[in-house]
Amino acid sequence: MDIVVLVKQVPDTESLVQIAGDGASIKKDDIKWVMNPYDELAVEEALRIKEAKGGSVTIVSVGPQKTQETIRTALAMGADKGIHINDPLAEGSDSLATAKILAAAVKAIPFHLIIAGQRAVDEDNYQVGAAVAELLGIPHVSLVAKAEILDGKIRCQRAVEGGTVVVEATLPALFTTQRGLNEPRYASLPGIMKAKKKPLEAKTLADLGLDPAAVGAAHRKVVVKALRLPPERKAVRMIQAETPQAIAAELVRILHEEAKLI
Amino acid sequence: MEREQLEFDVLFVGAGPANLAGAIHLKKLAQQQGREIEVCIIEKGESIGAHSLSGAVLDPKALIDLMPDFREKGCPIEETDLRDGVFYLTATGQLRLPYAPPSMHNEGCFIISLSRFCAWLGTIAEELGVNIFPGFAGVEALYDEAGRRVIGVRTGDKGVNKDGKPKSNFEPGVDLLGKVTVFGEGPKGSLIREVGKKLGIFAGRMPQVFETAVKEVIEIPAASPFLASPFTVLHTFGYPLGLNTKGGGFLYRMKENRVSLGLVVGLDYEDPGLEPYQEFLRFKKHPLIADIIRHGKVLQQGAKTLAAGGLYTMPQLAVDGALFVGDSASMLNVQRLKGIHTAMKSGMLAAETILTAVGKGDVSAATLGDYRVKVEGSWIRNELYAARNFGQALSQKGIAKFITLGAQFVTGGRGFVDPMNITDDASTLQAGRFRPSTQVQDHDGKLYLDKLTGVYLSGTKHEEDQPCHLLIPDKELCVTRCWETFRSPCTRFCPGQVYEMIQEEGGRRRLKLTPSNCLHCKTCEIKDPFNNIIWTCPEGGGGPNYSIV
Structure with a gap:
């Protein structure tokens, strides 16, 4: 079973978050960057499925150079390879554009299952996972608390008000993670050593055959106008x-x- | 349990300025000589710099040796224009000393944030091919079969619950082996403590003594008059500690309307009621400081101890298979209030020694002992020799302090008695000197913070479900002798509110620990009058998340 995990590098929630001079972004100097916590659940689930069923785990992420650290963390946890879409033209993309980039990257590799975090804790949009599934024309199950691989299918449990819903989808499919799905493993020291030698491919928009006019800060369909801190x-x-x-x-x-x- | 082993040529424990400079220097020297050397650094903080806190005024002489092109390499410097003011504070006023003592002249030095500086050194080391592992704590030194030669360090297990049982994500620690292990754990390291006991490296030395600093980085309004004042570096003595307690305050200008503000308290204080954190708040409320920080906002807070003993407390610097550097080896110059330059230099001298020793295939204490010879022949020794009785003079009470300092000034550090005695910090509390702490109550949540808000602003977090990393061998003692004699000073000297005395139903007292608040400053282990607190490393990655202090 070949599994793709979509990950994003986000500011550590313990970081000192300050609004930048433009009033619509954050100061990035004093921030620590980490893997989005919901993506950690996704990586862990992929590794568990791989351990049970065999196959491979590929990490796909869009972001600037330092995003490599987060991909390496996933490789250190046990993923097999990474694909890093690193292109200044992609910077500032909104959710839909990000999904287009990720879908283009995933389309180029074989996969049976895609796992993504339910949302990234920086902007909390909950959109990218669903949009990638839509662009790839595959089923999407959101907020999964338990996943089981059956023959050619995936059975997922989702929590709803007062109970649990069990849903099935045929593979290939994409699901997003909910807290409680698993307890992510630590990147071990030998794992970190091995991760340095695992393949990490860098790609640009051109490599993916994408038109820069469809993505990036200048082409956002949704524009951040202002950021405000919560009341003191x-x-x-x-x-x-x-x-x-x-x-x-x-x-x-x-x-x-x-x-x-x- | 069978543990995985990873072998390196050199293993550095702790990613502070000493070890980072050591690893960088080692890699560079090896490159120059066309030699391959595998170097590893482990660091208990979640990232490099996360546990580094200092004033900090950096004397760049070691940095220039290490990396003459440090500016081009992007060294994070906050301020290069250093103009000193030394002030004596009374409760409501101040007196500026007409001239600053020579040791406090800082022209040519830089103001830096040590956490930023270390993070930067970490990237340089990584580029040179050093294997850096943040988030991994060394929990046990490893020895050869005879138990005499250090062969490496075991890292802590991860994913162990409160009761010591493995969780589903249990990840056993590994044995990191090095031909040479360099301990640069900072002040009061938990490994050097054990190595010291086993191999006697502190024998015959005066006791290791420390000071605790509470520090904040505060953003002040762009219109603050301080930004146009003649000083960029302020040092204070007197209020709030008075002349009978060692210590003083500092305020340094940083970039972007920020100031670095802190109070250092000598841990040989006698009053069991003294609370360094409260003294820090009183210092902040002094008019000299309050005027500067008015309408400001605290961005980050933290606390850390510093090794204040100096030359006469310096341990044996080399044993079979291991060296000790930086604050771990009492390299700080308390007279100049600086330890980063000596720490870096000690790491570099260790690196030179190691390269020769590994080349010869002889890592015995005799060969590694060349490190001490190098230290003795360097400016570290000159600086520390001049300051050899300085801390002791400051420990004197009242006016005697100034007479002794004066005598040392004219005799090049000798003074009236040489060496002056040093007293163990744990032994100085006087039951009769108890003065209930003056609590600064009006916290506003923005500029004047209570301890827990401070802990929040240090970014401290620990895995909650893990064994308590603070060991209290005799819990009964806490509620009997310690309470009766000193009213539980741990509840006051800890800047993170880890220790609280709870009265349960029926009036029985119980010491409640909140280890997840721990700032890793080690004040508790140093100051506990009964030596009843043992600080061990919690799960790697836990602790403060400093980035600008």
């Missing part, structure tokens, strides 16, 4: 009392008398 946090108030009962009573008193919420 108010100081946390710790309720101190001798017993849990007294703490609960004080909490109720505060909610009732001061916050006037109950």
Whole structure:
């Protein structure tokens, strides 16, 4: 079973996020970049399926040079090879354009299954996975909490309000990950050593036969106009009392008398 | 358990300035000589620089030796225009010293962020082919069968739960083997502690002593008058610590309307009620500082100890198969308030020694001992010799401090007594000196922060489901003798609010630990009056995520 995993490099959520001078992007200097956490689940799931069924795991990512670090992390976890679409013309692409690029890259390689994170935690658009499936004309199952490979099919569990839905799709298919799908493995030290020697192919838009006029910051169909930070946090108030009962009573008193919420 | 082994020629433990400079120098020398050498660095922080915190004023002399073209290589420098002001603070006022002592002249130095600087050195090392592994903690030194020669380091297991049981993503640590292992763990390393016990490298030395610094990077308004003031480097003494507690404050100008602000507290303080974090807040509220940072916003906070003992506390520098560099080997010059340049130089001298030793195929203590000879013959020794009694003089109380400093000034560091004695930090608390801490209460969440907001701004995170990395051998002692005598000083000296004394139903006290708040500063292990806290490495990748401090 040949599996493709779509990954994105995103700012570490613990990073110091500051809005840049243009008011519509973030300052990138002091940021640590990591693999999107939902993509970690995708890589882990792909590796587990490969371990059970054989085959290969290919990582595909779009981004600037430093994106290589994230692809190497996935290779260190155990993926076999990476494809890095690194082209300045692709920078600033919106979700649809990103999906076009990824779909073009995936189309060129054999695959039975594509796994992607449900969303990237930087922009939270939830669009790329579904759009790639659409562009490739294959079924798409979103927010998968459990996946099972059957003969020529995939059976997925999705959580819905109050219960679970079980859905099946024929392969090739694409699904996106939900928290709880698995516990991603650590990149081991020997794994990191081996990853240095694994193939990592760099591609440009031209290599993929893509028209630069369809992608990139200048051709966004959706434009970010402004970014705003959440309101400043108010100081946390710790309720101190001798017993849990007294703490609960004080909490109720505060909610009732001061916050006037109950 | 069978563990995977990975072999290198040289293994550096800890990616601070000493080891990064050492690894870079080693690779460059090997290249010049046309030799192949496999070099590995492990670092417990999630990335290189994530656990590096310092003032920092950098004397570039080691950097120039290492990389004359450091500017072209993109060295991150915050400020090159260093204009010093030294101030004595009273509770409400200040007195500028008409002249700064020579050791505090910083012309020609740079202001840097050590975490940025280390991250940059890391990229240089990687380009030279050094294998760098951030996120991997060394948890145990490995020895040959006779137990005398260091042969490498074992990395920590990952994916172990609170009860010590493997989780589904369990990943066993590996044995990293090096012909030579270089320990550059920074102040109070958890491996050098064990190596020291086993091989006696601290025997016959004065006790290792430390200071704790709490530091912030603050963004101030572009219109702040400080940006047009005659000073870019401020050092203070006096308030809030007074003249009986060693330490002082600093404020340095950085790029982009930022300032680096910190307070250093000598850990030989006597008052069990003293709380370095609260002293830091009081320092921030002093008019001299408060005026500069007004309307500012804290971007990052952190805390770290520094090795303040100097020459007379320097351990044995080489054993069979291993060397010790930087703060781990007491290389910091407390008189100049600088340790990055000496750390880097020590790493480079270690590298030169190693290349010769590996070439000869002899990594015995005798051959590696050439490193000490090199240190003795370098400017490190000259600097540390001049400062050999300086920290001890600062530890004196009141006016005696200045008389001793004056005597040392005219005698080239000798003073009245040479060597002056050094007292172990763990032994200095005086039960009778207890003064309840003056809490600065009005935190505003933006410029004046409580400890937990500070921890948040350090980016500290740990895997929550893992064994506690702070070992308390005698928990009963905490609620009996320690509480009775000192009112649990751990709850105050820890800048991360890891230790809290809880009173349970029935009035019984219990020490509650929140190890995931740990800033890896090691103050607890150093200052605990009963030596009842042992700091071990948590799962690799845990801890602060410093990027600009």
